[in-house]
Amino acid sequence: EAGVAQSPRYKIIEKRQSVAFWCNPISGHATLYWYQQILGQGPKLLIQFQNNGVVDDSQLPKDRFSAERLKGVDSTLKIQPAKLEDSAVYLCASSRGGQAAIRSYNSPLHFGNGTRLTVT
């Protein structure tokens, strides 16, 4: 099975510029996640989709970050305008998810290679 695809792998931008990341999950995976991982820290959930609906976006800085998942497959995460503290690796992950509802008790996450963002 093909893994989670992410692009680009690396991105360097200046503060106040905008940037977008793309993710294509594993085929058939209903749940898609965007995590932010700052160096030396664990991944922090930004947003979680079940199909094309948002399950959780409580830690997404909505004044500058936005995400969408069109048709319940691919997803894009955008930052506009970027700040220095946004420098991090942005990880996309997918999981099968639960039955019918949005529970994912025993669904492990499959991660893409991530996008390393540097804001100067």
Add this chain to the structure above:
Amino acid sequence: QKEVEQNSGPLSVPEGAIASLNCTYSDRGSQSFFWYRQYSGKSPELIMFIYSNGDKEDGRFTAQLNKASQYVSLLIRDSQPSDSATYLCAVIGPGGFKTIFGAGTRLFVKA
């Protein structure tokens, strides 16, 4: 209090020894528990998961869960230098909605 806590380490063990990695979580209603390994510059990859009290073994790895103490651990037997990585504990909270990660423990296995 952080939702998922791990000792950041580094934990250093000699080759062939048992490495013990620990994790505590704050929400008593948490449902499932995962261990991921992350090599430097790479993405996390699943090692194993556990959701019932007790031990679960998979090769050289054993996960242990104690829900009463809100504690989960990972034992790595016969540690190898290739096991040197950051180990992330992840917890699915009540309702099974979110997977929350700890900060990770860095493990060094000395040859």
